[in-house]
Amino acid sequence: MAEAKKFSASDVLLHTTRDDCWLLIRGKVYDVTKFLDDHPGGEEVLLQASASGDATDAFETVGHSSSAETMMEGIGRWLCGTPYGR
Ligand code: HEM
Numbered sequence: 001m002a003e004a005k006k007f008s009a010s011d012v013l014l015h016t017t018r019d020d021c022w023l024l025i026r027g028k029v030y031d032v033t034k035f036l037d038d039h040p041g042g043e044e045v046l047l048q049a050s051a052s053g054d055a056t057d058a059f060e061t062v063g064h065s066s067s068a069e070t071m072m073e074g075i076g077r078w079l080c081g082t083p084y085g086r
Helices: 033-038 043-051 056-062 066-074
Strands: 020-025 028-031
Touching: 020 033, 020 043, 020 056, 033 043, 043 056
Parallel strands: none
Antiparallel strands: 020 028
């Protein structure tokens, strides 16, 4: 098992660019860098949500479908601070 890591909103703020973009949603950190091009809502909103520190409200406000939720779980992420394998 990889060593557990904990991330905070301020860690996410170090990853807010097209080349390196993380989102904090519902307490989990998602690396959406490779997803930016594929997001149906466009990359700009993801970059803005990333830069806001916590993207939970933005994600919820859109009223994403259940398939979006499933897609989110398939994206590289850190669950409760445990890094996924890249
Ligand atoms: C990893 C996180 C996310 C995933 C997997 C995701 C996925 C999707 C998917 C599949 C859609 C198509 C509609 C649907 O199925 O609901 C969508 C639409 C959209 N998303 Fe996201 N999304 C994510 C995060 C966000 C965030 C943080 C925002 C910030 C506001 C956002 C804004 C939008 C908008 C505005 C649309 C509507 C596009 C349109 O219909 O014109 N999404 N997203």
